[in-house]
Amino acid sequence: MTSTEVSPPETTHRPEALADSIRAAGLRVTAPRLAVLLALAESPHSTADRLFASVRTDLPGTSLQAVYGVLAAFTAAGLTRKIEPSGSAALFERRVGDNHHHIVCTRCGTVRDVDCAVGAAPCLTPEDASGFAVQAAEVTYWGVCPTCQVELATTLSSAPLLLNKGAR
Amino acid sequence: MTSTEVSPPETTHRPEALADSIRAAGLRVTAPRLAVLLALAESPHSTADRLFASVRTDLPGTSLQAVYGVLAAFTAAGLTRKIEPSGSAALFERRVGDNHHHIVCTRCGTVRDVDCAVGAAPCLTPEDASGFAVQAAEVTYWGVCPTCQVELATTLSSAPLLLNKGAR
DNA sequence: GTCCTTGTTTTGAATTACTCAAAATAAGAC
DNA sequence: GTCTTATTTTGAGTAATTCAAAACAAGGAC
Missing domain, CATH: 1.10.10.10 (Winged helix-like DNA-binding domain superfamily/Winged helix DNA-binding domain)
Structure with missing residues (x-):
């Protein structure tokens, strides 16, 4: 235990x-x-x-x-x-027990850990939770990873895959 | 007319x-x-x-x-x-174009909108994004809705379903 | 060390959520 | 009204995951 x-x-x-x-x-x-x-x-x-x-x-x-x-x-x-980031199968990680979040590349799907933006227990306080007893806050960032940034800049640029955040 | x-x-x-x-x-x-x-x-x-x-x-x-x-x-x-909250099928909503988030009841699955906790573009700035170009931040809160709180308190309490956040 | 109980894995099948594609249909421009 | 093309129907397929029964093995009892 x-x-x-x-x-x-x-x-x-x-x-x-x-x-x-x-x-x-x-x-x-x-x-x-x-x-x-x-x-x-x-x-x-x-x-x-x-x-x-x-x-x-x-x-x-x-x-x-x-x-x-x-x-x-x-x-x-x-x-x-x-x-379970939108649009992908479930992912598993061993880093547990801390409150950390994730950033997902919209082009290649790579995931990285992100520490809490606002201290230890972050966005854990929505202004109006509609009376819910909040237990946890989960943040997913979407963006372009360094590698894909380079590939895009190098105008290797093909159509970016755009995982499924913006539109789509 | x-x-x-x-x-x-x-x-x-x-x-x-x-x-x-x-x-x-x-x-x-x-x-x-x-x-x-x-x-x-x-x-x-x-x-x-x-x-x-x-x-x-x-x-x-x-x-x-x-x-x-x-x-x-x-x-x-x-x-x-x-x-696409973890553990449920995709949900659709008509409220678009603003940056709002969601709180999901871990017991019954009910979803409510939550306005940004930290101004208009919230956690949009992770401290260390590992070089990612951040495009969006998505926050999902998990908690117990008012109705389920009552039902739990009333010791109608059966085993709470616990959608799948904490453990499971 | 061997036996036994019970948790774990294999094997085989089913399910859920969703996507793809061809043919039929109908919106809306003319 | 006609025509083009987006939309829907019909029918099938797939990916990710779950369920269940039978075979198996970890680890405590002896």
Whole structure:
């Protein structure tokens, strides 16, 4: 229980550390679970499908449903967090327990973490919440990532994909 | 002609006004489009499916795909806005062009508009955007709506559904 | 170390939300 | 009224995710 730590490099990749965090969450340690956690350390914002592909290289017998199961268990246990940016499949990340947000590239879909704009608990206070008891605020920024900015400037410019924010 | 009562806001419910706004967006005026717009006036945050059901009562021949088509055209034309709160199907609303956000009830899924907490263009400036050129910021609040608060307090309390924010 | 219980994964199928495409239809300019 | 072209219908397909039963294995009991 306790300790949803935020992770120093060692704890994010060392098998024993990974196993410990799984156990600490009250879950059994299994190969697919370790593999998913490791894959998430390598690409911190991944779809189930991407993780499945990654896990498969080490553990060819693993099924996609297993990955979904692992992610559901992890997310329920607070070991991972699930985010669902408009227009993409759900993404999972290991950075949990802090209140951070995300910026998504409207051209290539890349996601980066963004710390709270306004201190620790940000936009958590809408002026008029219509009587709702507010529990959380989730911010998604949309923009063009550095790489795509360059590509656009270089007039490699083809039609920008425009994920689906502005119009569309 | 002359004066229908002042009951519904005129521009959001009057057929001619609806038709005008569709035409103004450069689109042809059709029965399904009018019906969708009207249905949206009645429930301002609706899924395609909900709108389909609503439209069907007046226009039984309408297909679900037509509704999807109408909504895609409207959204591309800036006549409606599409929002996709985690864990639910896409919702559509007619309030566009202003920068407003949403609060979603974690128990029943109800959605309400929320005006910007921090002036007109809010969290639009993350402290560190990792070099992204930020185009938009989207805020989703999660909480318990007044009705559900009462129901929970009344210890009608069954297991709260917990849409899917905190854990799960 | 072996056994047993119970959580986890596999296997196989179903579901939801949504998209695509061709043919039929109808708005609106003429 | 006619014609062009946007829109809708009809019919099918897909991606992401979930459900359920049976096989399997982690970790505590012995």
